[in-house]
Amino acid sequence: MHWLAMNSIALLALMFTGFFAGVVLPAVWSSRPARRRAATAVLTQVLRALRHRL
Numbered sequence: 001m002h003w004l005a006m007n008s009i010a011l012l013a014l015m016f017t018g019f020f021a022g023v024v025l026p027a028v029w030s031s032r033p034a035r036r037r038a039a040t041a042v043l044t045q046v047l048r049a050l051r052h053r054l
Contacts, residue, residue, distance in 0.1 A: 019046075 023046070027039035 023039050023042050026035050027043050028036075030036045030039065
């Protein structure tokens with residue numbers, strides 16, 4: 001059972017890192033306005049979905 005908890009933690013960390021690198025960073029630091037708008041739209045949708053679940 002211990003390996004299951006470790007795998008879950010590793011999977012969550014990987015998902016967070018992928019989300020951060022793929023959505024949050026482009027929304028903040030991209031020099032392309034279209035990329036910033038797209039990343040901001042995705043981030044907004046994710047935050048709305050999380051807000052409704054909590």
